[in-house]
Amino acid sequence: MSFLNSIGRSMQRNPRGPKRSPTPTGQSTDNVSIPPQPSSPSSPSPNKPLYLCSPFVEAALVKGNFKTIVVLPKYVDIMEWVAVNVYDFYTNLNEFYGVITEHCTTQSCPTMAAGPQLNYTWINQDRKNVHLPAPTYIDYVMTWVQNLLDDEAVFPTKAGHDFPQSFPATVKHVYRQLLRVFAHIYHAHYNQILHLRSEPHFNSLFAHFLAFGREYELLDIKEVKGAPQALVGAGMLWEKWKELGILDG
Ligand SMILES: [Zn+2]
Numbered sequence: 001m002s003f004l005n006s007i008g009r010s011m012q013r014n015p016r017g018p019k020r021s022p023t024p025t026g027q028s029t030d031n032v033s034i035p036p037q038p039s040s041p042s043s044p045s046p047n048k049p050l051y052l053c054s055p056f057v058e059a060a061l062v063k064g065n066f067k068t069i070v071v072l073p074k075y076v077d078i079m080e081w082v083a084v085n086v087y088d089f090y091t092n093l094n095e096f097y098g099v100i101t102e103h104c105t106t107q108s109c110p111t112m113a114a115g116p117q118l119n120y121t122w123i124n125q126d127r128k129n130v131h132l133p134a135p136t137y138i139d140y141v142m143t144w145v146q147n148l149l150d151d152e153a154v155f156p157t158k159a160g161h162d163f164p165q166s167f168p169a170t171v172k173h174v175y176r177q178l179l180r181v182f183a184h185i186y187h188a189h190y191n192q193i194l195h196l197r198s199e200p201h202f203n204s205l206f207a208h209f210l211a212f213g214r215e216y217e218l219l220d221i222k223e224v225k226g227a228p229q230a231l232v233g234a235g236m237l238w239e240k241w242k243e244l245g246i247l248d249g
Contacts, residue, residue, distance in 0.1 A: 109134035
């Protein structure tokens, strides 16, 4: 069953967590900016990011293929299933970011970098692409998502409240932005994840996020991998984990 083509009815969910800071200005974005290329041709970096190296790349809490844990359980409404999982991905990612947030500053992360040649930009209220420091960008994303989760008209929690027709599109948008937060953490803060010995947890969360996104058509592969001239660093985990049998093709 395609999630994007189905609209179901809602059921009771757990109450949601506390609200974040007030809504920032601006809209979220799908744009990506590519910094100027170096004048000399760049050769493949001899320094492979640690998250692509053994044993870190294989570190996971869940053994085997993630497909099994994303399948829609019997008798569960697909909208409800997607809503609960998106809520969990957001909550867990927010916790990880909370732990490393002191290392993600406007000085250390002046742009929303997710690869050597990739900086995400934000679309502001004037529909202009702007570079934001990563902590600002991430705060905008997380606040925006929290506000959506708290909005009964978007993520209904009460019996008898239906999911809106726009729910699939909203969730895709949320997913794309959460992917960027994952991508920034892998690119810029993997050392801190390792320092906390949290790589099995973080890999498992990301692999689960990717598997779920593919199962319910919430993620475009090109968003995961990036463009050839602006690769998403963490996007390389996709192929790696397929090789290892952690993800499906
Ligand atoms: Zn950062």
